[in-house]
Amino acid sequence: MPRKIAAGNWKMNGTSSDLVELDKLAAAHADPSVVMLICPPATLIERADRICAAAGIAVGGQDCHAAASGAHTGDTSAQMLWDAGAAYVILGHSERRADHGETDADVSAKIAAAQAVGLTAILCVGESLAQRDAGQALAVVGAQLRGSLPDGVAADRLIVAYEPVWAIGTGKVPTLEQIGEVHGFLRASLADLVAEGAADVPLLYGGSVKAANAADIFGVADVDGALVGGASLTAADFSPIVTALQNA
Numbered sequence: 288m289p290r291k292i293a294a295g296n297w298k299m300n301g302t303s304s305d306l307v308e309l310d311k312l313a314a315a316h317a318d319p320s321v322v323m324l325i326c327p328p329a330t331l332i333e334r335a336d337r338i339c340a341a342a343g344i345a346v347g348g349q350d351c352h353a354a355a356s357g358a359h360t361g362d363t364s365a366q367m368l369w370d371a372g373a374a375y376v377i378l379g380h381s382e383r384r385a386d387h388g389e390t391d392a393d394v395s396a397k398i399a400a401a402q403a404v405g406l407t408a409i410l411c412v413g414e415s416l417a418q419r420d421a422g423q424a425l426a427v428v429g430a431q432l433r434g435s436l437p438d439g440v441a442a443d444r445l446i447v448a449y450e451p452v453w454a455i456g457t458g459k460v461p462t463l464e465q466i467g468e469v470h471g472f473l474r475a476s477l478a479d480l481v482a483e484g485a486a487d488v489p490l491l492y493g494g495s496v497k498a499a500n501a502a503d504i505f506g507v508a509d510v511d512g513a514l515v516g517g518a519s520l521t522a523a524d525f526s527p528i529v530t531a532l533q534n535a
């Protein structure tokens with residue numbers, strides 16, 4: 288897969304009337320050197336994929352269950368996402384960890400389930416503000432990475448997103464030095480944790496990425512793209528971020 292990835296996480300936003308944003312993205316971008324990925328709510332994956340597939344835009348889910356099927360009311364399996372047209376799935380997002388109590392062990396099982404059906408897993412890690420202030424940022428993301436990668440994880444179907452919890456939806460962004468420090472640490476840690484292909488695992492930064500700061504962030508070593516929340520909801524906001532990545 289190309290290393291440059293511009294991913295949009297729509298979170299719990301979007302109904303059918305918002306699909307027009309995908310038509311606009313499809314019309315605006317046709318650069319195969321950058322993977323453009325949109326992760327809409329599960330209800331829109333199939334319709335989103337119908338629009339995106341022809342334009343070479345990938346579609347992903349925002350979570351999956353670790354089990355293949357069964358009595359899990361309200362949950363979605365990895366196979367169901369794949370069947371609906373998803374090629375990627377975000378796992379371990381801090382909002383899932385906070386809202387649903389997901390542990391590293393839960394995330395590890397989900398990554399294994401996702402990769403088993405062919406999905407590329409986007410593992411999210413990131414420290415809270417209190418943890419950063421206490422000087423624990425690297426220790427926290429290191430522990431999350433170690434705890435969340437299943438045995439035998441496939442590096443070629445893995446992406447890691449560094450999303451400091453305090454930067455999500457706040458307009459606050461770490462300094463470029465802080466981003467570079469964590470990404471360098473993640474790159475080195477992956478080399479210890481993944482048998483083969485660690486150097487090729489894309490590392491995304493996420494947390495208040497906007498058109499105004501994207502180019503600077505993409506200039507940081509070991510930043511291969513972004514996982515974008517709020518600014519991915521409209522083509523007008525997301526397109527300039529994708530363009531900044533193309534030009535990086």
Ligand code: 13P
Nearest residue numbers: 296455456494495516517
């Ligand atoms: P924002 O871009 O809205 O800060 O969200 C980031 C995020 O959580 C992406 O997964």
